[in-house]
Amino acid sequence: VVEQTYVAVLISAGLCALVVAIMVGASRLLGQRTPSRAKQSVFEAGNRSIGDVKSHRFPIKFYLTAILFIVFDVEVVFMYPWAVVFRRLGWFGLAEMAAFVLVLGVGLAYVWKVGALEWE
């Protein structure tokens, strides 16, 4: 039965991939093609784009957010199996998870305190 479920996922994935691929490629197949220099240039307000975009710098805040996300999202992932069997675990399970969340809660309080969640 488990194999059948995942065969169904594969069938569904194949259908979705086909439809999305057709939608993405439709313009290439149906649309006109009259390329010109101005049309191919990158959008900018009337000027030519200067410098290399890939080396464009952006605030380090975004990296920090990504790192914090890894920490807390893994925490959430650990909570799912716990939540499913929670009734069987009872108070013991609650205490175990409370200890785990407390450690991460201290972490959250710390990043909050040092201002890692502030955006200026």
Added chain:
Amino acid sequence: MELLITFVKCVVALLIVLQVGLLLLWIERKGSALIQDRVGANRANLFGGLLPFNLGIVNTLMADPVKLFTKEDIVPDGADHFLHWLAPFVALFPLFLTYAVVPFGDVLVVGGTTISLQAVGLDVGILFVLAMVSLGVYGVVLGGWASNSRFALLGGVRGSAQMISYEIAMGLALVAVVLTYGTLDLQEIARAQGKLMWGVVPAWGVFYQPLALVILFIAGMAESKRAPFDLPEAESELIAGFFTEYSGSKQSVFMMADFVEVAIVAALVTTLFFGGWQVPYLYRDGFHFPGGFALAVPSLAVTILQILAFLVKVFIFCWVQILIRWSLPRLRYDQLMDLGWKRLLPYALGNVAVSAVLVLLLAGWTRAS
């Protein structure tokens, strides 16, 4: 035979999500016109207006896709061709797949065979939904990165930080729901909501997890990158954000991804908090109203009523999102991050803690699994 049934169910799920997405495009245009006291799109017609009447809905269902799909496909200079193609695919594909695990009805009985009305009866449905919705962030980042444009890059970076920030709150809200029902299977969750509280009120998730509903709804709207959370594509600052350099069908796929995301949030809210396909007091053999009054309904009619109920509920929550989208101004980026990290995350954690204690204290508060 099993494979054929599965195949047909997968096609039906795909058709549902395609139709909901297309109809939302029309509802959005007409709805925004209604809110802004305009008429809205009303010019498109079949055969160049030869018909004596205007088929308003034809506008979207035919004219818009035809227009978008026959536009020129432009890849700007210096863009990464492969990633430029891959980004819209990655943005939409996982969202389409998400609908495969959403139950759109209870069972269909055909000649002695009972078919569960869910394309893929996955026992880890909620995990699957979370995994697929998270994949959407790759479309945004790749689209921004591959375009070789500063506006696109900024939009992609903003979008990635926004989507991952709200994913945590979304995940925690769903943990509280899983605690309440003790299962990850969406069909089982929908079935559990068919019971009654005190013999009168349907036992819908909204009565057990109201805070989780609010958090999930806000986080879901932020994931769909629409106003008031449309910073990745803020048109007054970033032209169109991560899809600035897209045109034709690739751009329409990004637009479609937004609408499908709206539909997914609506379907999740419906399934987890408002009974999914449940019609109050309707069971497999007919209506059983409180007070002993019963009304027998044929099995096929029950199935059709349930599918209709599911679609109606989904459209109601899509409409709520469109109302919010056209009523509220855009947030500032620091407000956005504050809401995600300093409000929704602590509230969701607290909600999980309170739910866990209540589940243990009041064994009868929830249905034992």
